[in-house]
Amino acid sequence: MDMIFDIAATLVAQLQKPTLAFLIGGMMLAALGSKLEVPAPVYKFIVLILLLKVGLGAGISVREADLLALAVPAVAAAVVGVVIVLLGARTLARTRGVAPMDGMATAGLFGAVSASTLAAGMVMLDAEGIAYEGFIGALYPFMDIAALVTAILLAKVSAARSASVQPAGGGTATLTMGGAGGNGDLVREILADTFKSPAISALLLGLGIGLLGRPEQVYSGFYEPLFRGFLSILMLIMGMEAWQRLGEMRKVAHAYVAYGIAAPFVHGALGFGAGLIAHHLTGFSGGGVVLLAVMAASSSDISGPPTLRGALPEANPSAYVGTSTGIGTPVAILSIPVWIALADWLVGF
Numbered sequence: 503m504d505m506i507f508d509i510a511a512t513l514v515a516q517l518q519k520p521t522l523a524f525l526i527g528g529m530m531l532a533a534l535g536s537k538l539e540v541p542a543p544v545y546k547f548i549v550l551i552l553l554l555k556v557g558l559g560a561g562i563s564v565r566e567a568d569l570l571a572l573a574v575p576a577v578a579a580a581v582v583g584v585v586i587v588l589l590g591a592r593t594l595a596r597t598r599g600v601a602p603m604d605g606m607a608t609a610g611l612f613g614a615v616s617a618s619t620l621a622a623g624m625v626m627l628d629a630e631g632i633a634y635e636g637f638i639g640a641l642y643p644f645m646d647i648a649a650l651v652t653a654i655l656l657a658k659v660s661a662a663r664s665a666s667v668q669p670a671g672g673g674t675a676t677l678t679m680g681g682a683g684g685n686g687d688l689v690r691e692i693l694a695d696t697f698k699s700p701a702i703s704a705l706l707l708g709l710g711i712g713l714l715g716r717p718e719q720v721y722s723g724f725y726e727p728l729f730r731g732f733l734s735i736l737m738l739i740m741g742m743e744a745w746q747r748l749g750e751m752r753k754v755a756h757a758y759v760a761y762g763i764a765a766p767f768v769h770g771a772l773g774f775g776a777g778l779i780a781h782h783l784t785g786f787s788g789g790g791v792v793l794l795a796v797m798a799a800s801s802s803d804i805s806g807p808p809t810l811r812g813a814l815p816e817a818n819p820s821a822y823v824g825t826s827t828g829i830g831t832p833v834a835i836l837s838i839p840v841w842i843a844l845a846d847w848l849v850g851f
Contacts, residue, residue, distance in 0.1 A: 524734045525823055528741020540739050546700075548732045549808045553704035555725035556805040560643030561712015562721065567637035574784045575635075575794065576644045578776035582798050583649035586613035586769050591656050594761045599754040602664075606657035607810045607817035608758065611826040612765050613649025614802030615642040619834050623796035626838055627789050632851045634789030643709065645797055646805055651702065654813045661816075700812055705805075736808055740819035758821060762829025766799040766837050773798025774841055781849055788849035795841040801830035 531538055564572070590609020595602045620642060627634055697703070711717050776798075777791030807823055845851070 524737035525741040525819070525827070528738040528743075529745040529820075530741075531738075532742040532745035536742075538742070540735065545736075545739060548736055549812050550700070550704055551725065551728060551732055552736065552808040553805075553812070554708040555721070555729045556808075557705045557708020557710075558712040558717055558721050558725060559708075560640075560646070561709040561714075562718065563640040563712075564643060564709075565713050567640035571635065571784070572637050572640060575637075575641055575777075575780045575786055575790065578780050579641045579645040579773075579794065579797065580648040582769075582773050582776050582794075583613045583645035583647075584652045585772060586765075586798065587649050587652040587656065589768070590653075590761075590765075594757060595660075597754065597757045600757055601818065601821075602660045603657050603814060603817045604821040606653050606660065607814050607822040608761065608825050610650050610653025610657075610810055611806040611822050612761075612769060612801040612830060613653060614646045614806040615797045616800035616803050616831055616834065617642065618803060619800035619831060620793065620797055622835050623793050623838050623841075626842065627792060630842070630851075632789045632792070632842070634787050634793055638790060638793050641794065642797060646802065647705065647709070650705075650802075650806060650809050650813075651697075654702070654810070657814055657817070702809070702813060704812075705809060733804070733808070736811065737823070740807065740811060740823060743819055745820070758825040759829060762825045763833055766801070766830055766834040767840075770795045770799030770834070770837055770841060774844060777845075778848065788845045788851045791849055792838075792841045792845045795844075796834070796838055799834040799837050799841070801826035801834065803827050803831060 587606075587609045590612060591606060594600060594608060595605030597605065620639070624634070624638070697706070712721075774791060774795035777786060777794035780786035780794070781788070781791055803826065806826070807819070810817060810822060811819065
């Protein structure tokens with residue numbers, strides 16, 4: 503019974519957070535027929551600020567970390583992010599009735615990292631007196647960017663292949679693999695286009711400046727104070743769009759619910775396994791293993807939505823944001839004690 507109350511309390515807490523509260527608010531406005539609009543130039547400016555802030559913060563974190571100690575866990579984090587998206591491509595994105603673009607966007611968010619869930623994991627470890635590496639916060643951009651770029655690339659490849667085999671007279675598109683050379687050219691073209699896209703370009707620009715420059719003053723004085731306010735406006739926009747496309751989800755909502763519940767445990771197990779490998783190779787701490795599992799179990803509520811909205815505007819926000827923030831985040835937070843218990847058993851603190 504206590505577990506049921508804990509789950510209910512966590513769900514209520516998520517509904518009260520700005521990310522989901524503004525999304526639901528936007529849906530309510532659209533449902534009531536509101537004429538509220540955010541001009542396109544304002545929207546593009548908001549997304550630019552959000553992505554630059556995320557990139558700058560990631561670059562600063564990586565620059566301040568011990569790069570030698572960071573190397574193996576960072577590679578493990580990036581690999582886990584990519585594997586999570588590939589799993590989503592093989593499962594959710596191929597579920598009958600689920601639009602491949604929506605499925606890939608959802609997998610991308612689940613491959614990326616929730617800073618709030620990571621912070622919750624750190625708080626729990628601190629409360630138990632369990633030590634972990636100081637550079638843990640610098641691991642998230644490796645998993646985050648790897649997952650988001652992979653999801654965007656796969657979604658665009660899938661859309662391009664579908665368009666290339668669309669019958670002249672219309673009809674249902676069929677995905678085919680085509681010739682090896684054609685596939686290579688298609689992937690290279692879309693990969694180049696992905697990295698040149700406004701969303702990824704802004705993210706990578708911020709990352710580069712954070713790594714090579716000294717942007718701390720402008721970061722703390724301009725980007726950090728504006729970030730959550732701008733994010734709330736973005737979620738409002740996405741909520742209004744989500745309502746208009748809600749009908750697309752009604753027949754396949756069960757698929758998203760099942761994915762949102764199961765994915766944090768499956769992905770967390772992948773992160774835990776990668777952490778164990780890093781532990782045996784480099785002496786990565788038990789607390790670090792737990793937090794790598796927490797990052798893998800989490801789903802992005804900060805960097806993911808603006809990146810996907812900018813790179814995959816065709817994807818339905820009610821699918822990927824609703825599944826991630828409404829279901830995945832509460833389940834990921836509730837899974838943290840599982841990873842602590844496993845690490846205590848297999849690694850020790």
